[in-house]
Amino acid sequence: MKTSDDLNKTLYKLKLTSKGQATRNRIVEAAADLMSERGIGRTSVEDVQRLAKVSASQLYHYFSDKKELVRAVIAHQTEAVLDAQQPYLSKLDSFEALQSWRDLIIEIQTQRQCKTGCPIGSLVGEISETEEEARSELVSCFAQWEAEISRGLHEMYNRGELRSESNPASLALALLTALQGGLLLSQVRREVAPLAAGLDAVLDHIRSFAT
């Protein structure tokens, strides 16, 4: 049963020492690394403890249970993924920028040797049905991502670089879709070809709306 203190800790995040903050970060990062490599189910909290070099009581001092840790991981990965795509992502307002962004993504996936998929997307299958809260956090993560892409396309549209019959919002969603599918297939096939094919098809399609 949850005491009201636990509730406070969960909802209002009681004070953390800078040392405590550091420990918490170490835990989240370790968990994020392990989970994006093996998935949630195959990552035990003991594994996380070992990698983060913390004891059980430390981990449960900062997170009430594994679910809460997973939620923290989602938040952490959201930030990490969006950050990794800067400064391109926030300025996707030209065909050149889109192309550079595409190249960056391919580069990132190449560097990790296609051993993982999207740090966010790969979690979808492991929570969707069971944890409503985690799912909605994933949704908002994707929404942020989509919004960044969408913003750039809208700017191009407003500047008249995309013809009026184009639909920037749909195109942004299609790009994110190709990205997710591409990462998934590239992970399982251990090659970037699907990612490249998916992104390039949608990018070509976007270019077809050039004025």
Place this chain on the structure above:
Amino acid sequence: MKTSDDLNKTLYKLKLTSKGQATRNRIVEAAADLMSERGIGRTSVEDVQRLAKVSASQLYHYFSDKKELVRAVIAHQTEAVLDAQQPYLSKLDSFEALQSWRDLIIEIQTQRQCKTGCPIGSLVGEISETEEEARSELVSCFAQWEAEISRGLHEMYNRGELRSESNPASLALALLTALQGGLLLSQVRREVAPLAAGLDAVLDHIRSFAT
């Protein structure tokens, strides 16, 4: 340790009574249903036993361990997924056929209320790293799928319905990519919009190569 009898059973699939075959099927179908809904990790063999109405000894009579059951599930889902898209999938050799196929997929995902993703794709994140054998079965499943799509596009190409500068193989891969990404996003967002946006973008792109 594996006895040579177990080895025989695994490799050559000893004789199965028709009754035995039925039991085995019940197990695989139950496992497939549960795993595509909750994932592998959250599906216990006990859950499978309950749903399939079999005892533990029955399940382990047909499968040496959970991993083997998972492999059977992959094979089963491969067939189920490809079958569900017939007769469209095997005749994707016209723009109308492509459109009908797209409509069918949206319809399927709508009917399952976006509660699951791709029965195959959603397994990727839960095995990739750990079980090499299962991964390669997933790869060949996707390869079959891609080949079916590719065949249709190549026929169009050879018939001169797609311009010579188009690349049917890439387009097929892009379609599969959009499909996977679309199913993933539609699952987490509980709406078909991403699936539609992804597929429509690639289909429009393919149409742009029409002669």
Place this chain on the structure above:
DNA sequence: TATTTTCTGGATTGTCAACTCCATTTTTGC
């Protein structure tokens, strides 16, 4: 029919992983 093989029931075991407890040390705020 006899005998071998396949199939089934269900109790049991062993392992592993999530989570708890309590004592102790460190840090903070007054």
Place this chain on the structure above:
DNA sequence: GCAAAAATGGAGTTGACAATCCAGAAAATA
């Protein structure tokens, strides 16, 4: 400097779940 709060160590508990075992029923085969 001194309470109070936060951080840490690590052994211990609990439950779930994969897998086993032994015995017996049904079915195939000769």
